Amino acid sequence: MSDDYAKAIPIPGPESVPFWEGAKNHKLMIQKCSDCGHHWFPPSTVCTGCGSRNIEWVASSGKGKIFSFVVFHRLYHKGWDGEIPYAVAVIELEEGARMLSNVIGIPVEEVKCDMAVDVVFEDATDTLTLPKFKPV
Amino acid sequence: MIEPSTHLRDKYALVGAGHSRLGKVPGVSAQGLLEEAMHNALDDAGLTTQDVDGLICRGPDEIYTFHQVMGERLGIDASFSTTLTNGGASQVMGVALAAMAIDAGMASCVLVGYGRDNWSRVHANKENHMRGSGRPQQMYGMEFGPEFGYYGAIAAHGFGAQRHMHDYGTTREQFGAISVAFRNHALNNPDAVMKKPLTMEDYLAGRMIVEPFGLFDCSLQTDAAGAVVVTSTERAKDLRQKPVLIKGFGTGNNTSGWFNYNNMTHTGAIQSGKTAYAMAGLGPEDIDYAQIYDCFTYMVLVQLEDYGFCQKGEGGEFVASGALALDGAMPTNTSGGQLSEAHVEGMLQVVEGVRQLQGIYGPERQVPNAEIGLVSGHGGNTVCESTLILGAA
Numbered sequence A: 001m002s003d004d005y006a007k008a009i010p011i012p013g014p015e016s017v018p019f020w021e022g023a024k025n026h027k028l029m030i031q032k033c034s035d036c037g038h039h040w041f042p043p044s045t046v047c048t049g050c051g052s053r054n055i056e057w058v059a060s061s062g063k064g065k066i067f068s069f070v071v072f073h074r075l076y077h078k079g080w081d082g083e084i085p086y087a088v089a090v091i092e093l094e095e096g097a098r099m100l101s102n103v104i105g106i107p108v109e110e111v112k113c114d115m116a117v118d119v120v121f122e123d124a125t126d127t128l129t130l131p132k133f134k135p136v
Numbered sequence B: 001m002i003e004p005s006t007h008l009r010d011k012y013a014l015v016g017a018g019h020s021r022l023g024k025v026p027g028v029s030a031q032g033l034l035e036e037a038m039h040n041a042l043d044d045a046g047l048t049t050q051d052v053d054g055l056i057c058r059g060p061d062e063i064y065t066f067h068q069v070m071g072e073r074l075g076i077d078a079s080f081s082t083t084l085t086n087g088g089a090s091q092v093m094g095v096a097l098a099a100m101a102i103d104a105g106m107a108s109c110v111l112v113g114y115g116r117d118n119w120s121r122v123h124a125n126k127e128n129h130m131r132g133s134g135r136p137q138q139m140y141g142m143e144f145g146p147e148f149g150y151y152g153a154i155a156a157h158g159f160g161a162q163r164h165m166h167d168y169g170t171t172r173e174q175f176g177a178i179s180v181a182f183r184n185h186a187l188n189n190p191d192a193v194m195k196k197p198l199t200m201e202d203y204l205a206g207r208m209i210v211e212p213f214g215l216f217d218c219s220l221q222t223d224a225a226g227a228v229v230v231t232s233t234e235r236a237k238d239l240r241q242k243p244v245l246i247k248g249f250g251t252g253n254n255t256s257g258w259f260n261y262n263n264m265t266h267t268g269a270i271q272s273g274k275t276a277y278a279m280a281g282l283g284p285e286d287i288d289y290a291q292i293y294d295c296f297t298y299m300v301l302v303q304l305e306d307y308g309f310c311q312k313g314e315g316g317e318f319v320a321s322g323a324l325a326l327d328g329a330m331p332t333n334t335s336g337g338q339l340s341e342a343h344v345e346g347m348l349q350v351v352e353g354v355r356q357l358q359g360i361y362g363p364e365r366q367v368p369n370a371e372i373g374l375v376s377g378h379g380g381n382t383v384c385e386s387t388l389i390l391g392a393a
């Protein structure tokens, strides 16, 4: 929420604007196929399940589980100084789509694969909100 | 379902192999190192640049049409040339593509090589050093990663390792067995960068980098290059070295993504291996040694499973059994690999794969009675795999 935000600011591609706009409104937006019902992430212009172009953006429930994770013990970017160790995870949403995020609100030693998590929205700056995940 | 062309089997051969200086080589570009390796490979074959009409190479990925840069520096007009962009899978794929190009009549004698100046780049400035990379961040994407503190190939491969540990009970000690085995090989390789013995205690005491990987799970930052020469087996008869036959090759690219399906525990090596075995008319039981792409320890373990040297999920037990030693069930990375010799994105795995069948080593490094070897390349954002099966002439 400040000007001194030191972490990397994502630069959205044209297809991912709805995701970042949704995050600002505390909604986790993913894509859904209107033909086969498949959900996926990151964004594209065709269904990754069946190839249909008949697709839409929908809000995920934000519930899911940790498919896998790593714990950073080394500093790769100055914005994370003081936050080592931190957990980065591949989250599998209950709709099936997988996305990268952080697991927060739990010591890194307790993070496990298949742990149930729920989305929380972190307002990083006035124009950037990051969806992160907390154990249920 | 694909059916690889078995008519290529044994028709093309590797007739020379070479590498440049390895390790910290300041003041030389990736191109300069690759020239060194390519000249060494040609010398090994008894050929010169005048004999070369094909050039397949890769260097720092941000250099536009790298093969043209190399052609100009070497003075080679090529009837077939290209730069590959499958990351660490490119180099093995380059050998396969050379055979295909010669078979299609596009070239007759192809130089394949890769060079990098990664140690120099990473140590060139603070920003590169902190990111542990000589490549610009833009090459990795500017969203869905860096904002979550996700940096480096180490984290991507770490996800796979973590999931494998969860699904199959694989342990860090088992990863450690890989580091220790390769270091033992490196101690018999005078060119290897790492010269000190490594014990399991040393491995476990290594500082954590990105868990589950510690220092000794990670390959080296290296300035180095490697190259090989590919021509027809017919022509190879008149050349200096005993030719090394290309018996089969394959590729398998899980381009739907590393995070997708179970790709991080069932890699492109499954498809790539299947194709290569089918082309060669061989199976895992026929392989005498393996040179496996080892950017991180886990990738060795999972590829050994995916090539069928042990069952899925049993890679941990397999590597801990001593299988990777020269007298083990599957002597692997006999030069020390990228973990202990030098990291040249799979190119030195090809070079070592060739040399084992040229039979040039003493007993401390030669795999006894080696007739068939498997070489793997892996990379391209963790999802691309290429495989070569080589045979003694």
Ligand SMILES: [Zn+2]
Pocket (backbone or CB within 6 Å): A033, A034, A035, A036, A037, A038, A047, A048, A049, A050, A051, A052
């Ligand atoms: Zn669909």
